[in-house]
Amino acid sequence: MELLELQLAWQNWSDQDIQNYRVDETVISQSLTKQSQSEIALIKRAMRIKFFVGGLAALTAISLSIYSWIKPRELDFSPVEASALFAVLALSIMIMLSFNYRAFLGLQKVQASSLDLKSSLSQVIRLIRNVMNINVYSDALMTPVLVVWITYANISTRGEFLWNKHGWMLAGLALGIFCFSYFFQRYTQQLKFGRYVDRLQSYLDTLEKEK
């Protein structure tokens, strides 16, 4: 009985509210050109910047890899080492960009869809967790590569790479940096997106308890 009275009150209030806040078609038309400020839109914008910077970095690395063969005496490393360094960098960046691009397409697909509440929540949670993982692993993989090569450049003499005590040290350094980057990025991603994802998950949980 109470809900019936509330229903009447709601309907009467709704009519009044619509009259107070009604907008004309011009306002609607103008709104269509504005930028979305939703979480997904903000993530996509950050990803676009990543594509641009990552793409430039990959192109630069590829160019330097080729350059090291054309003008080997210009660089500190031997042509093989220099070429390997830049090729590994370029490949790592391109692999990460491809994962990012897949995630971007997934977000775009969700934005353009009109799923029911449960499906939409499920998709958005999955996609954002995916983005978080990509950010964690891309940093965890790239940082050791850069640090190890910079360290190697400082400790090695000209010539081909030899597996000696320095080699073990570099391997240990790579592993250590990987672990540190992994946990640090997990922490920062959790700070950035964790609360939002947890909240969405709690809403999804209330819809999934169909008993």
Added chain:
Amino acid sequence: MNDPNIERKFIQLVNENQGIIHKICSLYCQDEEHRKDLFQEILIQLWQSYSSYRGEAKFSSWMYRVGLNVAIQDFRKVKKRHQFFFYTNEFKEQSDGMEMGQSEEKLGAMHRAIADLNRVEKAIIMLYLDGKSHQEIAEIVGIKQNYVRVKMSRIKTKLSQRVKK
């Protein structure tokens, strides 16, 4: 989506059904600023997903689905203020002229109880108050019809308990 005819038709449909967006904003927003932002966000999202509307369901049902998704997933840092819908004088004036079996105080308590529901429960109660059938609610929310009944029963219990407090 660059076709002006499609845009024209979209604007017309949204204009005819804009009440849905206003109702969602009233239920989920805490202040005027938030309301304007959410209103705009829903419009943007409706336009972005308009290509997915094939006409198999009512346009209003589609709008509810998109609008509620935006409202539920909206995560803005807003200052804690009174829930907009239930604390305006407009509502009080509106209720003065109506015949009600309960006192205005009890009804106000129930409104505050609705404000305390989580976002998903608000969506379900809103659809119910808007006269949607259990089947329509099930389609919009994405759960089985039986579970809509279960959820409504739980929401009613929650509201009754909070009103009694």
